[in-house]
Amino acid sequence: MRINELFFILFVLNLKDFFYRKKKYSIDTNGVVTKKSFSNIALIKYWGKQKNKIQIPLNSSISYSLEDVYTVTRLIYHLKERKKRNFSVRVFFSGKEENRFIPKILEFFHRISFYCSYLRDFHFVIETENTFPHSSGIASSASSMSALALCIMEIERKLVSSLKEDFFLRKASFLARLGSGSACRSIYPGLVVWGIHKSIKGSNNLYAIPYPYQVHPIFTEMVDTILVIDEEPKEISSSKGHQLMNNNPYAKERFKCAHKNMERLISILKVGDLQDFGELIEHEALSLHAMIMTSHPYFLWMKPNTLNVLYKVWDFRKQSRKNIYFTLDAGANVHLLYPIQEKKFIMKLIDNDLLSYCKKIIESFCK
Known part of the structure; x- marks a missing residue:
């Protein structure tokens, strides 16, 4: 999957800037970023993934983002004194440390480290809370993973001051997808499309886009x-x-x-x-x-x-x-x-x- 996805990004979408390779940081060694991301409800449902690929849908989907159903995430980061290749993460949910979420976060970091090489150089503390019940079928993974992806991109914006807003959101959606497929749609407000459909210009499997056509x-x-x-x-x-x-x-x-x-x-x-x-x-x-x-x-x-x-x-x-x-x-x-x-x-x-x-x-x- 990685080779195919790399080819698609570099040669089809011309998004080679998705790969962060800078070695020196113009960033404070400690800091905090906070982001809010909304849950979404799909109108056309995404259900089924392509085999042997990471979070690639078998059909396109479209959703509404929901204004009062959201996750707020604070990402606290500390530059490591010694560079180690392992990830360092602690997770707090609604004020309580929750180790049960760590395996999923580590898997997410592993997937996106190819595109965000700086993640291994920091200790992270993730503090997150929802306005709705977790894991009960109200797309908590969508809002939580998209909020985390937005936090990570906010750190990248500190590293790359020239980062443009459209690229910021596009890469955030790309990263969020690797944590939870529907999370890529939560990056944007309104009607949002994810997955290739021949009748929707710009639609693709790697990140979501705002619905591009007229809406009554x-x-x-x-x-x-x-x-x-x-x-x-x-x-x-x-x-x-x-x-x-x-x-x-x-x-x-x-x-x-x-x-x-x-x-x-x-x-x-x-x-x-x-x-x-x-x-x-x-x-x-x-x-x-x-x-x-x-x-x-x-x-x-x-x-x-x-x-x-x-x-x-x-x-x-x-x-x-x-x-x-x-x-x-x-x-x-x-x-x-x-x-x-x-x-x-x-x-x-x-x-x-x-x-x-x-x-x-x-x-x-x-x-």
Whole structure:
């Protein structure tokens, strides 16, 4: 993978500056950088990775970044007195030291050290916290890895004062992808695309890009109310779930369907058809969970109250003709998407009919 990816970067994308090779640092030996990064909710789902490659998707995806669902990360760095080749990391989550996160961070550092050679020269302390439950299917790895990637790029900006903002974000997305695939989409606000699609100019597998085409105003003011059905960490991680797509008998058809759905969404976003939008994102959500249920081994992320909410939403929409639609990520929790103009009416539904199925709700906006 590394040789192929290196060729793609150097000769196709002409991004050889992704490789930092400078030996002398014009940087304080100690310092702190802080970054905030938002979770995202995919409309067209990424599910499945190319074999023998690191975080390369088998279909393109598009997501909204979520304004009030985010991770804040402080990266404290100290230049080592003696240069050692091993990484030096401590991790604190919500004020408590958490060694369980260290293996994933070390794997991430190992993957990106090819592009950020300076990482081995510092001791790092990572202090991070979320505004939402961790590992419960609200894309905590996306916001946390993207926040960390932004912190690392802020250090690189101190090393290279001439770093331009577009390159800063592009490389941050590239690095974030190597920690968590969907994290590359959390670097940008709004609608963000990751993965090659012939109809989306600039789309590629190595980093995300802001959605480049016209978007109807109705889709720039969407609310996302997250119904937290289950706050506990998922029994099976998303990473393991992705691996199960390799032998899923329905995987090829799923990838074809995702490609067609992306094509269809381009038109929907342009003309502002809320009903088609809702039908599409609900189909995508249920397709994702169909892949989970037909993997081997098979499993369920939905809980009984997940289904209760879905049926309530369908019934409410049929009776009220309001534009309220759901999507699901890799977990039990439900995202309700609707235009801000209908928020007052829909909040009554949530308060009266849906709260009893939830641990809590998180109200956000599609940023």
